[in-house]
Amino acid sequence: MFQSSLTSAAARIEARLSAALEGAADQPVTHAMRYAVSGGKRLRGFLVIESAGLYGIAPESAVDAAAAVEALHAYSLVHDDMPCMDNDDLRRGQPTVHVKWDDGTALLTGDALQTLAFDLLAAPSCHADPAVRIDLVASLAKASGIDGMVLGQAQDIAAETAGRPLSLEEITELQANKTGALIRWSAEAGARLARADIAPLTAYSTALGLAFQIADDILDVEGDAAKTGKRVHKDADAGKATFVSLLGLDGAKARAKALVEEAEDALSPFGEGAETLKQAARFVIARES
Known part of the structure; x- marks a missing residue:
């Protein structure tokens, strides 16, 4: 059920992104944008579509937010x-954007993709109610900016120059911002589209996001670059504190498993309708990429 839902969501999202970029100027940055949004698991977009489904919202009505x-x-x-x-x-x-093109193109590609995200949310096709669209725009801005993802990246950069390894509490806060904030927004988006209480999905996605990052840290130790599609062992080579370095490999795996159970428990108000989201939580710590 989960894999077929993930595949279906990915196809919808790719079609929407392709349509959004159709007719764009024939420039290197446009080609780089298409390149950058291709591939990947589409887990965040899947969470938008699947969480919307808990409230009876059809996938086609959630795809703008997912894209x-x-x-x-x-x-x-x-x-x-x-x-x-x-x-x-x-x-x-695949080669990263700055390698395939150049630094300037990569910088502009990121800028353009960021503005595309808010363009999609602000469009009337995203939701008929302007208040809902404003809520989606404002909440994604907060999740991705200095109160969320950007803060996490800044904390990560600061940690590299701090001259001391981060504590477990510090690395948990960092990753809750850097990785967790977008995952939280994605799962909460369904409730926002339905004008419903986001609290159960916040609890689910907070646990899910941390489990996802712990799994990433484990993959950096145990993963195969051919399967992950990126370099492995880079955290250890850089001397960075990770959940594995702080908890040990077995301890990190146990913590990830406990977080998945926590995520599943948070979905209890939705009954059997949340089974696919529960499977998604199990997937994030079993994946190989």
Whole structure:
């Protein structure tokens, strides 16, 4: 059920992103945008569509918000891969944007993908009620900006120059911002589209986001670059504090498993209708990429 739902969501999101970029100027930055949004699991967009489904909202009515968060996520990856950040040359098994084109094109590509995200949310096709669209725009801005993802990246950069390893509390806060904020927004989006209480999905996605990051840290130790599509062992090589370095491999795995159980429990108000989201939580710690 989960895999078929993920595949279906990915197809819808890719079609929406393709339509959004159709007719754009024939420029390197446009080609780089299409390149940057191609591939990937589409987990964040899936969470938007699946959480909307809990409230009876059809996938086609949630796809604009799903495509928006995927565009914003792609922007963050393009910028994160640049030499001034993580200086990665491989993403999803392909050369990163700054490697395939150049730094200037990569910078503009990220900028353009970020603005595309808000363009999609502000469009009348996203939701008939302007108040709902404003709520989606405002909440994504907060999740992706200095109170969320950007803060997490800034904390990550600061940690590299701090001269001391981060504590478990500090690394948890950092990753709740850097990785967790967009995952939280994605799961909450369904409730926002339905004008419903976001609290159960906030609890679910907070646990899910932390489990996702712990799984990433485990993959950096145990993963295969051919499957992950990016470099492995880079955290250890850089001497960065991770959940694995702080908890040990077995401890990190146990913590991730406990978080998945916490995420599943948070979905209890939705009964059997939340089974696919529960499967998504199990997927994030079992994935190989």
